Amino acid sequence: QHRAQKAPPGQHRHCERCFSRHCRAPIEISVSCMVISCRLHCGATFHMCKEEEHKLLCPLEQVSCLNSAYGCPFSMARFKLGKHLQVCPASVVCCSMEWNRWPNVDSDTTLHKNIMKETLNEECLDTALALRDQKILFRTLKIAELFPEWRKKDELEELMDQAMGGEAGAVGGAACGSQEGNDQPELSQREREDLAKDKEGMDLGSYKTWENIFSKELLACQVTGSATSTGQKTEEASKKTASASHAASSTEKAKEGPGGAEEGKGQKSEQVTPSRELNGLAPWQEGVLERLKKEVGVADYNMYLVHHGGMLIRFGQMAACTPREKDFVYGNLEAQEVKTVYTFKVPVSYCGKRARLGDALGHKMPTSDKSVDTSELGINIEDLPKTNIVEATLLCALEKELKGHEISEARGIDGLFVDFATQTYSFPLEPFSSSAALADVLDENSPPELHMELYTECVTRRHNKSSSAFTFTCSHFFRRDEFPFHFKNVHADIQSCLDGWFQHRCPLAYLGCPFVQNHFRPEGLKAKVIYSKPLKTFAIKPEVDAVLVEPGKCNYTVDSRGRNKDLLSSLPVEVLKYIAGFLDSFSLSQLSQVSVLMRDICATLLQERGMVLLVWEKKRYSHGGTSWRARKKAIWQFSSLFSRVHNWQRSDVPSMSEHLRNCPFYQAEHRTDPVLLTGMSESREQTRKTLVSTFKHR
Template sequence: VLNFKRSAAHLHCDSCYSRRCRARVEPSASCALVPCRLLCGAVFHLCKEEDHLLLCPNVRVPCLNAEYGCPIQLPRSSRAAHLQVCPASVVCCSMEWLRWPVDDTNPNNFNAMQDNMMKERETHGEALDVAMALVDQSDLYARLKMKPLYPELMEQEEEEDIKEESREEIAVGGVQDQNPTLPVSSMSENHAAEETAQRVTQPPMINMEKYNLFEMMFSMERGACAVAQENLENPKQKQKLANEGRSQKAPEQERQDTTSPRSCPPPDTSKTGLAPWQEGVLERLGQELTPQEYNMYMVHHGRMLLAFGQIEACTSREKDFVYGSLEPIAVQTLHSFKVPVSYRHKRRVHLNETAARVQTEHRSVDTSDLGASEEDWFVDEAEATLLGYAEMAVMGHKISETKGADGLYVDFGTQTHSFRTSPFKQRTTLAEVMADRPLKLLLQLQAETVNSRNNRASCAFTFLCGHSFHRREFATHFRNVHSDIQMCLSEWFEQQCPLAYLGCTYRQRRFHPSTQKATVTYNQQLRCFNLRPDVLPSLDGKTGDGEDRLSSLPYEVLCHMASFLDSQSLSQLALVSRLMRQVCSSLLQERGMVTLRWERTTSSHGRAKWKSKPVWEFSHLFSAVDSWNMADIPPISAHLKVCPFYQKTEQKERVALPFITEKQQKSPKGQSLLNHFTGQR
């Protein structure tokens, strides 16, 4: 903002921009030329010094991301270059993928292999795709609610639950907005919460005196509105009656005016209206309307006047269509639908042809007719819930929902669920139901890309990376994690046995970084991939008695060693001890990033308030891998020699080819293998 007051005092300085101005210094006209005190090279009049500080490139100003947590003060000319290394320039990875439930109808669904890997994961370690699928499954369980699919299996809310919900609404500020006249400022929070909870839980009481009073007022207003509506429908009559009332007013009419509108009898409009079917309508039109209005009425309603006999028809044909009077006629409806011929030749929307469906009929059956025991009635909550949400994501409706297939067929969907843990609470999730159950993988190992139909907003089976990285680290993260590892897990980065569909759990990782020998692993706690270097047992950093030899090194040496670690290693090293935390903290300004952590607080008036504070941390990025090399491991064919699921079938008997047998029967002499392929006899 320029200082217009000071520049307006000096008329010459207001329009002078010359570095060699030689105007004489006068108190009311001009001032002396001075250079910039920060040595940026600018020369200006002394009255413009404050304005120049708003544009000077050498003035130290906060970073552009100061509101996001960056504490650095730097010259204005360096702010653009600082954005490349600014710790508050953070990018959240928005990579999404789909993971559908296991298809039990597919014969090659690898269910046996997944069950065997879940049993052997503690002893032989977890595969990358299995570990990632388990993490996605836990996230999915926490998101899926039981109420949308099974509203009939929910418990009824008790009074205590209603009180808790009302108190939560008070904290958010929802109940106070409904009662703006409540003096909340003059009472404490607890008293307001108890009073609001009592008001919610108590049944509404009706005051009969007020109810009767309001009912009488509404009845009077209804009668007045009916009279006003009749006057509005006949404006000419209203004006005529008003003029007559001014000159002479009958005593009976005066008594009617003083009575209540409720005692007025309904007026007879059969002989005073202007409708074409009322008696004497043409005489009233000639008296009340002007010639132009009368002709316009005849143009619009002439056909109806002919139909009701108000005017005579000009032709004999029109005379035949005079009704005389209106009488109600019983309405007869006929439901008929003729399928177009071209409709049969169109392809059906569903897979199975509806014309080939088996004829069904409605019957009342019982569960005992199925021949199943009571144990078979109960189903797994996880499998049923995943199937229900998959139906909503793919087909767009619930399983037990009636839906019209086309103009001819309607699918009646009925589904009854029996769970051992039902009834459920109102806010129960699938993770709470499956908390005490043995871990079982119910999602497919292969991840799919997200399309426009199954996005995160409409599909529950969409998963988000969600990790935060520095802007300079994001390209490396997306290339190494999502492009190189995640999207190439199936049969490329991690190769599995060809007999995995039979239950074989053998896997081998084919690639490792070209710069170092390391193994790619998946950390389920951090939900990210990492590199585990192949270190000799003698270099693990510990002696036989458990003493940490690394912590005995000088602090400066530890800081120098930590500077060679990647961001993910630094974040894990900071959790080892207080010393290592101090060592890693020295690298936060250079290698770390600052993010905003939002915390919810409650104000004195009971309203929810969110407050943010900057938090310094390291990202979950491992060392950048520019290229991958093939691991020095035997091929997968070597495993087939010892695979327990590979069964050989040796054929010792000779089997003659059908074509050769026919040739031998036709010409038994002079037949050879050479003649067979050359076609010579």
Template sequence: MGFLNYFSHRSRGSRVRQHLHCDSCYSRRCRARVEPSASCALLPCRLLCGAVFHLCKEEEHLLLCPNVRVPCLNAQYGCPVQLPRSSRAAHLQVCPASVVCCSMEWLRWPVDDTNPNNFNAMQDNMMKERETHGEALDVAMALVDQSDLYARLKMKPLYPELMEQEEEEDIKEESREEVAVGALPISSMSESHAAEETAQSVAQPPVINMEKYNLFEMMFSMERGACAVAQENLENPKQNQKPADEGRSQKGPGVLERLGQELTPQEYNMYVVHHGRMLLAFGQIEACTSREKDFVYGSLEPIPVQTLHSFKVTSSSLANSHRIKILVDTSDLGAGEDDWFGDEAEETLLGYAEMAVMGHKISETKGADGLYVDFGTQTHSFRTAPFKRRTTLADVMADRPLKLLLQLQAETVNSRNNRASCAFTFLCGHTFHRREFATHFRNVHSDIQMCLSEWFEQQCPLAYLGCTYRQRRFHPSTQKATVTYNQQLRCFNLRPDVLPSLDGKAGDGEDRLSSLPYEVLCHMASFLDSQSLSQLALVSRLMRQVCSSLLQDRGMVTLRWERTSSSHGGAKWKSKPVWEFSHLFSAVDSWNMADIPPISAHLKVCPYYQKTEQKERVALPFLTEKHEYFWYLCVVKSCNVLFEILKIKRPFP
């Protein structure tokens, strides 16, 4: 009986209730009598796993039987394999759905024009010659990182004053997208919260705390009495002047002295602080300065400080402060109209670099104290302005000539500049099978990427002058191949060195491989790496069928997310499993030095290497017989010290 029929078939024990003896019996040689109400018969497992149990425990055994065929643990990630339960652990090593995403990160900063040792001239020349002589590995990788960076950088955070006015339709569309992804607008959240509070207040009647109510009534009555006395003093100042003076002279110091004797110094000070206004109103104490004589505090204005960036200086503070204002007229610089417009890419990269390093924007206004404010005076003028709300740097530079503005040297990610806080971080992001990840990280990131500068790929020492000569020093030890970089796939690959007779097509226009039998093509494809199989599948339908036959053994299953629209107008994301090959080339255990001439051979013909031959003799200044004897002694002493170290007999006295 097959597994499906066996598993769907309900055993006879499932129709019999549990027996008292069978619940506690675990013996394989049980000899208890078969009774309908006490015990049932023993039987072995039908899948031949070796277990013996009572008939009523057959369904429970199926939950633990190692020979029952069950789906893979990664079935929800796309693995279609059904295998015995005992083989699931070993299957995870080759499971096509057991994939790993490479999380290797690196930093690449913009080109520093202020650095005297920059390679701008070399980069410009390489961009001009890359179509004819091919691209260098670090230049090709930097261009891919630059395109990713352009697509991430938005213009709105840096230039909010250069944005177009948002229309109501755009705002409604943005709100619909927020609702589609599960977000809730702030207004709706506040309205729902207010409605909830109102419903709670209506449902639950307020409870009055009588103790607090009596305390508040007493405080209000005292304040009401004090206000009445103050109003009477203001209406009749002459009539109340004498009694106030008499009270101040008689009762004032008597009350403060009594409080000073009865209270501690801390309690006395707290009483004066909290009741100072009342004591001033009733004439118990005198103010330091009268309001009529106050010319400092009376002219100040209150400054509402909310945040550091919203701090504003009032007009009265600026009038009394000494500020130096420098006016610069740009007409003195002799700049034309074209000089007013800047390059969007250079200034945007500089602005985001300022945010990553310094923590704020270039043109951001910040306040330091009440009399000093750091006004952001950096202005920008672009020909493509104003920008739309979702404009990125890639949209602005779409029709511009390609120019490399990032450094060729990559840095490691640190705790200060990481992917969450810095825009100049880049992620590998390629997906590999779990057994392929170690090979990918060792060959791509450790051997090639981190050793590109002057080791894996050596450049001319005169590159800072503009020389574009480079040579790749290493190749795999097992085969002759050249390391290249595929910008479309954004990964490194190995290009084998084939004979010119094998590189090409037949005269009738049909490739030679398609004429071979299908079985031969499948056998030949089994020797290719994963990256070659992924590219061979794009050649023709025949090659796609050939490569599809190897998906079960060499491929992997990944989840591809697609955005779909629902019936009520919203948007949701669904995932579906997709079979594909990874971008891993053949594993390289060791590298050998390529059989190429050294870099010194290039310097003999380098157009940037200029020799200076000095044929005329030049006399050293102030060289007399006395100086010659002094230099002779120095040379002899140095030679003697060297001979002592090498334990050689001194040839000089």
């Protein structure tokens, strides 16, 4: 028979399976209850005991936003959640647009020098973006990774000590050091229990893995102990049996002397022990590694060492660490002759570069190998010119990025030759710490310089773009409904068209002319595109009438406290809120920094136009571990999105030819000497020999 299931807590036996809106079942205790309608008038009808369950599905129930854990403060009916997510202030998107910008180490830097000599204009978009990327790059490049010889002496000594300590404890080093003694005080039982109960910052998964490994080794040790005790018992039994069966022979040998008896015992033990040791491949049996080398292959032998390495060390079958007399010491090396061995045959169709090979395929010139360095120049090291640290760092980073190796490493030129060189540098600086970046060693009082190319590329070269130092990202945060317009206006319209379309430089820029002009502006607006340094993004700046910009034309009023107050701030608060509602997110972020009053006005629009972000902080524990945690209080702010631009139109700027008339780099070359044409230098006899003249002559 079918066994009746127990009804869920809070529901009756009849109500559990009843879904009829017109249920006529009598009301009985623990059997059924009355039928009611939803109190929020959503149209649902159900038994009274199912009211709590209906609240989990009712579309009119007031619930919090799905992003409430990320800072969204809104509560609404359940059916409005999907539409709210499109404008939710906590539904934030980070722009992941990437581009590559390379340093100008090989190109002419005349244009970059002339640009930095002039006052940087906010309309010079490519230069402002290049300076932003350069600032990020200088904070990223670590000097110690490219020039380890310029570390501080104390840090070099610490690195050498760590390297020596790592070699000593490579395999089983901790076990060897524990035998010598440990000066650290031992923890009491109570402290160990408290440390075990504290799970904060501990990796319990790794702990369970190691505990499983150690339990297996402990079980193996117990099995080994039982096997050893069993072997001793069998050995004693065999000794008693042998003494009983050979009593006569033993008495005769005992008469010969005590020495003979000892030899007999030794021979008997030697006969028993090999039979026990030479059987099986267990880690605790002596000679197991020698037998494995003869019976199994190299792969199986290495796999055996991997699985049973800990037990082999514990039972003394192999050494835990390398003996000191077998350590590799650089001082014991002997100079050896390096020979070049060609492991392949050069094909007949191989065409080597004459600049590299010389005349190797023809006759070979007598050559000799010789090591050269800066001492061959006959100049003291102090007299050598100092290297520019910025250019050297960018050159080394670029070499490692594109070619996969540093300048001081070996590099294969072609199939026949290999370059060996060691590049050293001399900087006019003191040794720096290992954590110092390129921006930390530069002089802040020195004039700014531009070391990056003005134009970017989005197609990757021979490098990993995700970990490249020369790959830059936008990394600006926007609301989900703002992100499409940001990507279209900033990246697709402006940034990707800076190379000659949206922004046009002088055709003689390769000679050093810094002139630039912008061709487009938003349709129907008197505004221009600028680059905002505080927000590090592009923006639209409206053109203000010159009368309003003059300092004497602004009217001020005096408030009750005797302070000057502009006419805009004297308007009612309701009017100011109405005016601020027409501004974009970029303008609101700028208006909030004008005064306390304007900041309060903009704060009223945060939940409607702003976004909320979590602030993450790094927490360090007493045992050395770290973790990231979000603060309880989130931050509200406006994004950097300017007014949406659907179309662009050409600006009223003069043609580039007008600039070329007065361009100082445009030098016209006027030729006044007459030049003979091609036909004028030929004689009459030569002209008659042409095909046309031949037919005319006939």
